Amino acid sequence: MKYQNIFLDELVNEVIPFWQNFSLDKVNGGFFTCIDDKNKVFDTDKFIWLQARQVWIFATLYEQVDNKKEWLEISQNGAKFLKKFGHDGSYNWYFSVTKKGKPLISPYNIFSYTFSCMAFGKLYKITNDECYKKISIETLKKIQERSSNPKSKWNKSISGTRDLKNFALPMILCNLYSELGDLVDQHERIKIAEECVDQIFNHFYDSEKKIIRENVFSDGRFSDSFDGRLINPGHGLEAMWFIMNLGEEFKRDEWIQKSIQIALNIVDHGWDNEMKGIFYFLDSDGHSPQQLEWNQKLWWVHLEALICFLRGYELSGSNKCFEWFQKIYTYTWSNFRDSNGGEWYGYLQRNGDKLLNLKGGKWKGCFHVPRALLILSQISKRLNI
């Protein structure tokens, strides 16, 4: 079977039915995400960024795979829950709420904002409903307000001692502004893209060590500290395909070439030669990372890597990219995919054994698996492979 068919079949016949059948809260609205491998909901809290991601996925399926009414309905029902319960009335998006929508955890996490912004932006694009547009635009303003201190008042760092900036914000903005399309003025989109790509290439990327750092000083200098030495290869690879897309859209061939080279460097460094797979975290100087989960293998890291290398191959014809795509495909398909069908497993120990029996949880929802399968099916269709 061709790659394009493998990916589309897995998306439409395995992964999406799982979320359609087991995640909908038909009583209160919104989605359950904590679902085990018996398809049973084991926790009913609702995590706003995962709610928003599922809204985005079903809207995107409706837009790009098939105009199925039920997909749009699922997306819009999720949006209704988010609109009513996801924020404090001023588009400050909570981290989590109870199944009935009562707020649990404060709006400390910028990802609750970025994915809500993206979800409502996509629904506006499909439906032209001004209400969705307003929520997306108001949320974007909040993101811009918080961009100098994304953790807001929950930031525990004392200002002035070691002021580091974090890779997550420019990375996700690359994706958000791509997604928002016409919702944002074209000049502003180019400006933000240039700023983010510049920061990533010239501040977060360490051209000597050939790695992307999670945290650097505001001028890009290295901080010799746990935060400064931290590497998250999956983050880097995900950002590289965001930049490849921006490079294609804004016709910046140098962005494409550089992001492909950086991606190859990241995976060379992040691949576990002994037990296969890509590490979750590493210390850039080879010390012990503080993250005890550092050597585990996570589903999203490998799926983002697959997109990155197949997209790199499409844009450049690089054999190295295609070889990495194949190598990671083999690992991913045999280790994360559930041969009994449905959504994939997410968390493996270093040796590939399952760490958790969940299909969805507090940090894993209806997002990376279906998004990757969709994008991979689209790229491989264009490549006719």
Add this chain to the structure above:
Amino acid sequence: MKYQNIFLDELVNEVIPFWQNFSLDKVNGGFFTCIDDKNKVFDTDKFIWLQARQVWIFATLYEQVDNKKEWLEISQNGAKFLKKFGHDGSYNWYFSVTKKGKPLISPYNIFSYTFSCMAFGKLYKITNDECYKKISIETLKKIQERSSNPKSKWNKSISGTRDLKNFALPMILCNLYSELGDLVDQHERIKIAEECVDQIFNHFYDSEKKIIRENVFSDGRFSDSFDGRLINPGHGLEAMWFIMNLGEEFKRDEWIQKSIQIALNIVDHGWDNEMKGIFYFLDSDGHSPQQLEWNQKLWWVHLEALICFLRGYELSGSNKCFEWFQKIYTYTWSNFRDSNGGEWYGYLQRNGDKLLNLKGGKWKGCFHVPRALLILSQISKRLNI
């Protein structure tokens, strides 16, 4: 060799020399704790609770093992650094500072307070220096002020939705008030001990499931949530020996009997029958815990378990306690101890393989290994084993 000699020899000839030789910052004062297995400092940040714990350890060695002048000096030099750089001038103890003492992370963590209080209390007991007394007493006031909301303004939970209380506070107060001795009025000490033991036995202990929960509603009810289902067997076992000590001091035989029974229940439930050792975290309903490190084996868990069961055996003669002591001793000695000497390793994968090559880090300092070796040597001396 008798147990008492094994423990004392390991303490005095291996573990303490490691910290004496490799952790002292002779330029800036205070202690480095991030030290790898080549005895090399790999990070220079200073974590206040670990600074305070090392002050306490060296003062306690001076008090209970040998009146060595150098041990008291090490403790007092650490105290000098803490006094000058550890707090904001009002005894709000930072989480961490740079090697030179510049504040890095805000005073969000109550453990920075409890261990500073304990360290200065011990130094006062030994030296009668009123300055130490003042710091200990002022810090105790701060702890009392924060006891209803230990995370203070860094608490992300929205009040009124799911107000849970955490096991760590009554647990550490059992230890703190034991340690402070005459520094606190005897009536208050008994009152606090009764309150904490009551909370632990009647709220945090689930007598049906025979486990101790990390978080419960304020009236002790179970919360069916990630936090509510969380179990940390090591925490429970450590608290049980704190309560055994209180039971002996305040002549509450029922506390001793009950804490021994609970400890046996905890270890029955927390022991990994397949790969040995005690799990770090479990979910009380058998679901996937959110902590990705849940199945790892941590040094402190096993050392606190050793104290718990040897003390239980001493106080009750229970064979079950002694059998668990021996079983855990065998596992601990062959897996965590470094056969090349020095401080022990701290973090193992589920199967016992080393996860990190560090001897000390951001969360592991000069504390659990030497405290356990000291207490175990004292108990086994009394038992003449």
